[in-house]
Amino acid sequence: MKNLFAALFALLLPVLATAQFSISGKITDLQTGATLPGATISINPALTTVSDAQGVYKFGNVPNGNYVLKVSYIGYQTVEKQIALSANLTLNITLTTSSQMTEEVTVSATRASNNSPTAFTNLNKKDIEKNNSGRGFEYLLEQTPSTVVTSNAGAGVGYTSIRIRGSDATRTNVTLNGIPLNDAEDQGVYFVDLPDLASSVDNIQVQRGVGTSTNGAGAFGASINIQTTTRHDTAYAELNNSAGSYGTIRNAVNVGTGLLGGHFSFDGRLSRMNSDGYIDRAFSHLKSYFLSGAYYGKNSVVRLNVFSGYEQTYQAWDGVAEDILKAGDRRYNELGAINSSNSFYKNQTDNYTQNYYQLLYDQQLGSKFSFSGALHYTKGSGYYEEYKNADSLKNYGITPVTIGGTTIETTDLVRRLWLNNDFYGLTYNLNYKPDDKLKMTLGGAYNEYKGAHYNNLEWTQESTNVPPDYEYERDNAKKTDFNIFGRAEYHVGKVLFYGDLQYRHIYYSFLGFDATLNSAQQSVQLNFFNPKAGITYEIDQHSNVYASIAVGNHEPNRSDYTGSSPQDRPKPENLKDLEIGYRYSEPTFSASINGFYMLYKNQLVLTGKLDTVGEAIRTNIKDSYRAGIEASARIKIAEPLSWSVNATISTNKVKNFPQYLQNDAGTIDLIQYKKTDIAYSPDFVGSSVISYRPVKNAEIAFISKYVSRQYLDNTSTLSRSLDAYFVNDVRLNYNFSIKGIKNVGVGLLINNIFSKKYESDGATYPDIEGGKVVNYNYFFPQAPINLLASLNLKF
Template sequence: MAMLLLPVLAKAQFSISGTVSEKSNKTLSGASVRLKNKATGMTTDGEGKYRFNNLKAGNYILSTSYIGYQTIEKSIKLSSDEVVDFTLTLSTFLADEVIVRATRANEKSATTYKNIDKAEIERNNFGQDLPFILSNTPGVVVTSDAGAGVGYTGIRIRGSDASRVNVTINGIPYNDSESQGIFWVNMPDFASSVDNIQIQRGVGTSTNGAGAFGGSLNIQTSAPSEIAYAELNNTFGSFNTLKNTVKLGTGLIDNKWSFDGRLSRVISDGFVDRGASNLKSYFLSGAYYGKTDLLRINVFSGTEKTYQAWNGVPEAKLRGDLEGLKQHYENNLGYLYNTTADSLNLFNSDNRKYNQFLYKDQNDNYAQNHYQALYAKQFSEKLSFNGALHYTDGKGYFEEYKNAQKFAKYGLPVANVGGVDVTKTDLIRRRWLDNDFYGLTYAFNYNPQSDLNFTLGGAYNQYRGKHFGEIIWAQYASTSTNDYHYYDGKGNKNDFNSYAKVNYSPVTQLSLFADLQYRNVKYDITGMDKNRNPLDFHNNYNFFNPKFGATYFLGEQSNLYASFSVANKEPNRDDFTNLKIGLPVPKPERLNNIEAGYRIKNSDFSAGVNIYGMFYKDQLIFTGEVNDGGDPYRQNVDKSSRMGIELDASYIISPKFAINANAALSRNKIKNYIDYVTEYDANFDFVKVQATNYANPDISFSPNTVLFGELVYKPLAGFAVALQSKYVSKQYMDNTQNENRKLNAYWVNNARLGYDFSLKGIKNINIGLLANNILNKKYESNGYTYSSIYPWGTVTENFYFPQAGTNFLLSLNLKF
């Protein structure tokens, strides 16, 4: 912390300051000003002013840009304080940034956010899923089922899981409409087609799609290069991980057209046994740029085949507790374990790499195709429009081998074999999802004067999902046929929202904003669930989500902000399909979010501190009980909260050294929690449910401390070394705050090396090395728990997802 404060105390050398305006002398607030040769920058304040301090004498290249205006660069030989003003002219074509402007936060939004640019994404892109590229941002915790960042991965922001994180791609919703989760495995190597990402923590600004209860990720895909290019990006590393990417682009043709494409594959054996992934994707984009029009068509797809590793490792196996493992095996005979092979695998495999599944085709298979038509129009200097049409087609299944299944469970009569009735059979089943998602988004932006801005936007989207199950093989076939569906269910969802935003600056130093959103969700769940229970739920939700805030500029480099926001969120599909008999239909959740903070930024130093309070009504949380199919129950709790402080800072110490650091400290509580545990008799038949009250326990999977630090060393031109360190405090796996049901705290250190140079015929060659977990820390980043009561006592089962020890990824990237 003392090192971070050094620039505040240091005496300045020279400065570059000035104002950015347009030809009519109207100043441009929020314009980007960068010192290109120092790789640092800032945005102009409410008066269009900027200032870089603590600059040594020398030559600098100053670049200024603003949406809809031509970029200007100026070379400066600095030997004293300089004042450099910029006058921007309207661009001959619209910039792609207009596509996401309506749902993005800026310095006037009084919102807690962090922008990640293309250069940072490229530095960290070694083929792992997108959450691992974002893992070093404040309050973020990531996990991987296979243990190495490829395959099924997850992200939590402020302790909120992926179903509470809103994700949009070019303003178009990406969250699955029913689970509201994010399946990054369906979009492998997507980071290679991303230009920038904005992470908003908390409710954030109004956007499209799922409610943001922990944060939102606003992703913009790549903008065109001005010149033609080709890239070959390759990564090879531990666990036979391999990434191959080919990128091509025409650059701007006649200053009006551009075409870009990418083809990728990512394969990995995974750290966990049989945790393999085979992922393929492509991205195609074509755009037309007029003086006042922009039309872009994106088509991208992802196909994944991933061996299932989602059951985790039993605690006794992970700890090497042989007696506990024997007891675990006996407790789960006929449920998790059935065959001699199961027993040998459980007792003889590597403790940390153990995977329960042995069937060779125990795979998850899914393909998803996206189609986007994006259009923007600049009617005048004051009025603009952007909108999109989109369609997503997804279809896939997961396959699994099941022992000794009752025919009745699949709606089939008993089989007669040699005159003997057989009630059970081994079988192979597939559970399918076939879904379509389509709709439109729109936004009008009106800027009548420099101190006033209006935005009117929204979206209407429809989702149509089919859920069904098939039996593709059985030891005894009964009357089943290849086209027999043992269950069929549907999920139909219509989602409409409209928002109005206004920014107003009554005085130069003060910016006020209001953001009002109305959202209507109509969600019908019908048919039969996977356990053949009837489904007949018809829900209609009307949500009003107001947001208000203010930003006060203390000067050219710093500001204070505060905001109050409301968010509402509908229950997930599983909250209905796993609904416990006798309990009321789940209610929607409500969140009141308070944010307040301070930001400062100059040429060498930037920092932000933010305090927040998130107060929930009827939050849906896991109860600790599971149903007969092993699915966890969730139910509403009356009151719960998250409160904390976040710090984020970076400091360029010298041309060779820089440090980046962030911290998230929080308190996450449920006011009153009821834990439910099912009691069974000696024959494993249901007896009753026992309830236990807990006062003020921690919310599960919510660490109270998340810290990150990075030291960057650049000993020579083109070469950089980064040492990264991350600490995550303990997390409870349920809401009882039981020390026997937790993830231990962990501290992981990584190193990243990069070297850029060029050869004749090759524009840039980049050699990169990512060394993960260099101290070989044994840790688990995710898990789950459940308990049952029997005449002989209470049995609690804990399962964990171990992460890989020391491992490496080596990349070679060529740009032409």
Template sequence: MAQLSLSGKVIDTQTGTTLPGATISLNNEVFITTNAQGAYQFRNIRPGNYTLKVSYIGYKQLLQTVAVNGNTSQDLKLTSGNTMTEEVTVSSTRASDKSPTAFTNLNKKDIEKNNSGRGFEFLLEQTPSTVVSSNAGAGVGYTSVRIRGSDGTRTNVTINGIPMNDAESQGSFMVNLPDFASSIDNIQVQRGVGTSTNGAGAFGASINIQTTTRRDSAYAELNNSAGSYGTIKNTVSIGTGLLGGHFTVDGRLSRINSDGYIDRAFSKMKSYFLSGAYYGQKDVLRVNVFSGDQQTYQAWNGVPEEEVRKGNYRYNELGYMEKAKDYYDNQTDNYIQNYYQLLYNRQLTDKLSFSGALHYTKGAGYYEEFKNNEPFTKYGITPVVIGGVTVANTDLVRRLWLDNHFYGLTYNLDYNPSTKLNLKLGGGYNEYKGDHFSNIRWTQQSTTIFPNHEYSRDHAKKTDFNTFLRAEFHPAENILIYGDAQYRRINYSFLGFDRNLNNIQQAVNLNFFNPKAGITVSLNSNSDVYASVAVANREPNRNDFTNSSPDSRPKSERLTDFELGYRYNQTNFSASINGYYMKYKNQLVLTGALNDVGSSIRTNIDDSYRAGLEGNARIRVAKPLTWLINATVSANKVKGFRQFLYNYDTDALEMTQYGTTNIAYSPSLIAGSTLSWAAIKNGEIALIGKYVGRQYLDNTSTKSRSLDDYLITDVRLNYNFAFKGVKNVGVGLLVNNVFSKRYWSDGATYPGISGGVVENYNYFFPQAPINFLASLNVKF
């Protein structure tokens, strides 16, 4: 069939002027923006009827159906609205479609299709360079993501431009926001340093989330999922639509329960999301209040290798009581987090807009654990004499608490003095205050302590200020020159060790300058080539600092990221290829070991790098058949790595010097594939594949301390229909790991020397064999 084009301009109905930078979608699948002259063009499309959706700040959204029977020209006319839209809420922290960086956008349709009840990170599994894992093995509870080999502590996450990463650990724990995907409108994943953003710097990727935006019609939705290992999700969502032409209210209530694949690794989670907005002609005011409450049985150690080799894939050692020969039933993690956001957007003039936010997050919780035969002195308890015998050890139950406050503001000014220049001035100021304290709930032996004896307390405070200026300049219609400079200042006060290994309060002050520059050249209306270089600096996290003394403090990291890529976009075929070289100075790499709460232990490496080639494509093979594919080939290397192993024979540490080795948890090949077939009207079958190459558990490239490569296949079925009184009924089935592949997506290692040889103490996180989630979603 003939390959045709659809082109035209986006025009202000009243003035007749063109509107550069308007967003246009074709059947909600292909997205482009108008150029400096307000023109657009879709190439290589087939004859048929197409729905165009046009959005532009300060104008009413336009939906228009266009019949394409030959090369078609169609101007699109927008009317100035009495209400403003919300595109500017996250624009300051996002890449535009012409930005010289690698990114992937996920719209609401993409999110809904994959929102079956598993953790948020699984929404990202089919984006390039991504590896996802689940502690409990069934996708519910604690889940994690690595992008370009970088874990969650090195991935910047923002919600409506507001930092989400914990100020101390630097991780983002989506388990604390169960079913958050049901309140998300869109996501942008940037790989590498990306654009300047708020919060901790991106050292592998950034994930930018925008929550619920305006919906003009009232609605009610019931979304339910149920499946293997006792997994069940229930969600109720309601919204008023646009009231009086200016107001909206949206709400959601969710609960998710799962037994988990790993023994006792249950999850009990609930959450809510409430949002109210006012839309004026030149401003938008939105208030978001949302919360998550989770209880999960601890599964963060993984399964010992010897149990895996015996086929005990579901074994969980945590909570074992040696005397009772049983497991403690409350070996759990418990946490509640409440978020409050006030977002304001204002069109100050036709060339200048403002967006700002005030935010406050309150988190509190603890994990409870049974400890066998603990020494009294470890908890500040005086040994007791019982029957003439001094008792110095006891079994006990303890709780380790965290109570924190995080608050601040973000701001952004967007200035467009001409069609050739766009300037953004943004940044934020945030404060964190956190109390870490621990108490004893129960002891087997009689002691001198009262109930809930507190044996430690640590108060931490962190302030984080950043400001950035970004410019996009078009010296010619097809050329974009990009510049971005950020200044960031951090002050962190914490309890650490002095030179005599006594606990004392310490403080560090850090100043970072993070410049970025790039260029994009449009070869035609469908293809771009780009290049960029970006610098990022990043502070160590809480564990890095608190495990050090003033003489051995960890160093800040520095990353220089070089990117070179090509993008091609049209209706039936779109593709991109991106090469990157990420050069690190003093990178804090994972040693492979975990601390007592499952967090990774890290060490500074003077010289290391990541280099790779990312490719992805969307191919409309035929009208009902679409293929999405991506692959990353990379080299991730540490130069001159030194490892210290404990020698059980000599009770001393021994050092081994290595040459150039592979960075831990950084597979050299990652690939994904989604082949979807619209077999019948309103129905779809998708075959989903994921391949992850070998992952080393430490930085020595030792095969016996690694995870085998794996290839897994899922099948997703969706069917939608409607009847009188019901807008839509969606029925879905997700079958995970259809071939029951035995694989471990994550792990840890604690090698040591015994009997003169190195012995590996490996732990793996086995993922479930074939399992399913069925869903029923009803919209009114």
């Protein structure tokens, strides 16, 4: 391990002993000759700068080689030039006014810029296409720092999830074109509801920590900002297909008109994905479509997105019991068992459809102002169906029935738990950029959510005198979310000052308990103030150092409220996030190192405590923290060989943690811990991608991932933990063209090439039996070596 750290430290030193030159010049308007301050100039695009007040730009210490220099400026056509650098070069660029505006306004409003004092990773279209093999969306982000991804079914299709810095999706703010994607009530993100979304995505930014202000729930671990399809100037058609182990198959058709009449474009996608899953009875049947139409004017862009996803998955979310796993069966899914003879209910499934509508508008308001806004509506509806053995009729509000002198109090039954919801609202951002020194954004959103939770009985084994679709429970919820933020960046010489203030108001109405523990409609109102400040010092055009401090506040989720009475409601969580980092970037070498300290107040965690109906609840813990160092680097060792690597070393602790365990007498015992590890928070996460291009348009990549031990609860108990794992994949890609087909792409992804036996996620439900603590652990085993082959055709 010491050697690994030494090698990583040496790799991060920005020293390259190669011949280096400068590229400089001036950016001007072709017609007027006026200089264009604030133009963006990039090289390949690892190295980026902006022109100063006189339109002058300069890159220093650039190694000799061939580059593509790209210049972009809002309201002008982008220019790209091939250059062969073997000496200092002066290159002046003239830009022509564009007859159409671009969609850069929408992107810049919700994202960190190159010099922002926060930790982030950008993924462009090529990065996404390279890794889009048909697995869950989260796998696109698996190689970003501090990230752990897992699959319920074990083969990457179906329910997949992500943790960044140990924080799950409920603490990760996810936006799609600046519109919130997190569920308004439980705050999770379910990419299974949008299968094959990656095929319609243009770029992604992942911010770690609190990050910049954006719309939706507060970011407690990270933000994921996704932008879907942008403008294609020429018509295209694509056929994307994948097939592999465990009956996994994906088919997708992408088509686009290109720019019609200089103003209009239309794009569409239709996808389907199926998999049997690695775990038994963990199949997935997924479908989706994406339609987008846009109008490009001289100073405005209007885009309408209509897309939908459907998923049916067998309920594999309970994993495999530990005793079954230790007995050698890594695939046994006992959920849905009807009797002891291992007969299973075939329709133990989750079924959900979600339809999305987005109207996006960008407007350039003169040379200094720009505006972006959006209207959105999401309609979701679905249920999960399950079989219950000998369940009490009292649980369903049914009076026991007497037949032939026998009173029927229990019965086998099938029930459906429904969710029918509507989410709609608007977002806006007004940008002001008078010169290259100052940039300001005023943004915000108002969103409403209405969710109907209701449960039906579909069938009972015994006669109960209830009709089909008998509704035994209903909870109607409403949530409104208003936020407004102001953000500013100001350059003074080589120093960038950053400030960001956000106010957020939440109103939530739900069916809960009143002060006497009777069911009643309850409501809660919360007001949050989230300030952020930072500073960046530009050492030179290749490197900068930064520091920032940010405050985030996060509301409890639905189950936290519905399981508590007004007098014992959980408090909102508070986070203070300190980030300090260094970045270095040039075409053949880039690196960053970032230190973070995240101090939580009233973090909500599971303690083993139960609510009034016996369900596990979360409790506020006064003090907990995460502290660590993230490091990443990318080096082009030789023309065909490159290496990308990242690692995170952290300590994640909770102080004075109380654990409550039920004993044989039905009472609760308390065990108090002074200082323990936060659950699901490995102290080391590292990844590596070694890429070799033996011939033009071919790539062989060796991909590695290491995740250290993770505890399933907050007690640091070894018997309730996930073992560390080290997994390796191989990715093969080759692209070529033939007559009539612009590009033929063939690929092969070999996952877990050494067939490592490991579990990437799990859960624990301990209690006390006979005076001893007994663990009931469940794990999600991941598949041994498995394949995904792909064939992609572009016309």
